[in-house]
Amino acid sequence: MARPSVAEERRQQIIDAAIRTIGTHGITGATLDRIAEEAGMSRGHVRHFVGNRDELLVETARRFYFDGPDEDSILPSGTNSVAGAIDFLFGDEFTEPGNANAVVFGLIEASRTNPAIAQILVRAYSGVETKLGELIAEEHPAVSDLERKQAAYAIVSMALHNVFMNDIEQSDDRTDAARDAALALWGALARSSEGA
Structure with a gap:
């Protein structure tokens, strides 16, 4: 090499x-x-x-x-299930407050005046929604496009809210509750598609 x-x-x-x-x-x-x-x-x-x-x-x-030029999501490569995505989004690596979150908040601030940074952030976070939507479609093809998009948006929103709050006041209980809410949403969507 x-x-x-x-x-x-x-x-x-x-x-x-x-x-x-x-x-x-x-x-x-x-x-x-x-x-x-x-x-x-x-x-x-x-x-x-x-x-x-x-x-x-x-x-x-x-x-x-992004580790590579072809990546479009902050989900780790190899994430191949909705449960795996939820595990990452509500796991220690993503939710722990610290320097990585400070960097994220700094880049968000910079994105307000730098369109190229804004595009990178949009790509990173909307890429999570897209990847989640693809995983939902693979696991439950009967879920409508609208339900898939709404569920992906809701799960990412819960995860980002949890990270934001954990940076202010770390709480394992809040993270557990947010993860449980994401799993409940996913479970309800999966059950409704099975009944369709």
Whole structure:
């Protein structure tokens, strides 16, 4: 296997530093100087390898949300059931407050003024709805398109609300209740399709 180029290694080093800096200092505190310091490079090197701050933030968002260029969802690759998607969306990796959530909130703030970041976030989160809809259709083909879209939207909304609240006040009980609500919605939809 070919070794990545030095330029690509430096770009990844800078993007990793940007993610850590946003997680620590927020989006407004993620200056090129702070990111350069975190990366152990000069500001000039950062600009050489990734361009200006806006270009760096766009590439940071892309790599934060997607491992590969063909991905369209934040669900882990290999998620092949509605239950698996719910397990992820209400599991520790997704719901734990911390630096990853701080990065998400920072990128949401940046998306208000940077359309390229907004497109990445829309792709990431609407991709979850699309993937959930596909999984629902595979598991229960009798579910109507409207019901499938509504259920996918509701499950993603519950998951994001739970993450938002957990970042303010962590509560395993709230997460359990949100997960139970998502499973109840899924169960009711599955039962109604079986009776159709």
